[in-house]
Each structure stands twice: as C-alpha cells, then as structure tokens.
Amino acid sequence: MxxxxxxxxxxxxxxxxxxQETNTIRLIASQEVIELLNLxxxxxxxxxxxxAQIINMLPNNIMKNDQIVLQxxxxxxxxxxxxxxxxxxHLIQQMRNxxxxx
Known part of the structure; x- marks a missing residue:
C-alpha cells in the first residue's frame, strides 16, 4: 500500500x-484550444x-479474487x-491548425 x-x-x-503548463498555454490559445484544454x-x-477509487478497492477485490470486478x-x-x-x-491538431x- x-x-x-x-x-x-x-x-x-x-x-x-x-x-500549470496548460494555464500558460491558455494565455495565447484560441477558444477551440482552450475548450480542448478544459476537456x-x-x-x-x-x-x-x-x-484512486479503484486502487482503494484493489486489495479487497484481490483477496476475494473477484475477477469480474477487476476486469x-x-x-x-x-x-x-x-x-x-x-x-x-485533437488538441495537437487544433494547435497545429x-x-x-x-
């Protein structure tokens, strides 16, 4: 653990x-790029x-050998x-455009 x-x-x-890096890009980006960064x-x-949720459940699922949940x-x-x-x-393509x- x-x-x-x-x-x-x-x-x-x-x-x-x-x-932090995407915030810097937002300063000069087009609206389309900003929307993609937000997404x-x-x-x-x-x-x-x-x-994080899955990792918290992982030990219990391993102990139960619950293959369905793990999958x-x-x-x-x-x-x-x-x-x-x-x-x-899409973001890279929009930035190139x-x-x-x-």
Missing part, C-alpha cells in the same frame, strides 16, 4: 504540473479520481485513457 500511495502522490504532482483537464481529473476496472481505465488520448490528438493560420 505504501508503494501505491507513493505512486498516487507522484501522479498527483505530475497532474499539477500539467495544469483534457476534466478527463485527467476524472482518470485520477477513478484510479471491469481495467475496462473503465482503458476507456478513460483512450478518451484522454483522443482529446490529446492555429499555428498554420499565423
């Missing part, structure tokens, strides 16, 4: 760095919160991560 807690703390630190930030927050958690996290990657790709207009 200590290793998991350390990992969660590290992830939280990285999430805060991402938020990405909400998705990362949701992913972090969901991961469902994997599916949830996979879906969220795919969503985050799609948002990131904005740069091409300059």
């Amino acid at each position: 200590e290793k998991i807690q350390n990992l969660m703390n590290e992830n939280n630190t990285e999430l805060m760095k991402v938020k 990405m930030e909400r998705t990362y927050d949701y992913m972090f919160d969901t991961s 469902k958690h994997v599916e949830i996290l996979t879906e969220i991560s795919h969503s985050a990657l799609n948002i990131k790709e 904005d740069l091409n207009k300059i």
Whole structure:
C-alpha cells in the first residue's frame, strides 16, 4: 500500500504540473484550444479520481479474487485513457491548425 500511495502522490504532482503548463498555454490559445484544454483537464481529473477509487478497492477485490470486478476496472481505465488520448490528438491538431493560420 505504501508503494501505491507513493505512486498516487507522484501522479498527483505530475497532474499539477500539467495544469500549470496548460494555464500558460491558455494565455495565447484560441477558444477551440482552450475548450480542448478544459476537456483534457476534466478527463485527467476524472482518470485520477477513478484510479484512486479503484486502487482503494484493489486489495479487497484481490483477496476475494473477484475477477469480474477487476476486469471491469481495467475496462473503465482503458476507456478513460483512450478518451484522454483522443482529446490529446485533437488538441495537437487544433494547435497545429492555429499555428498554420499565423
């Protein structure tokens, strides 16, 4: 559990760095980029919160050997991560479009 807690703390630190960096980008970004940054930030927050909940339930589910719940958690996290990657790709494309207009 200590290793998991350390990992969660590290992830939280990285999430805060991402938020700080996106705030800097917002100063010069188009409205479309700002909206995508907001969506990405909400998705990362949701992913972090969901991961924390799943990790808290993990020891109990492992002890019960509840493979159905464990698999469902994997599916949830996979879906969220795919969503985050799609948002990131759209964000990069929009930023490139904005740069091409300059």
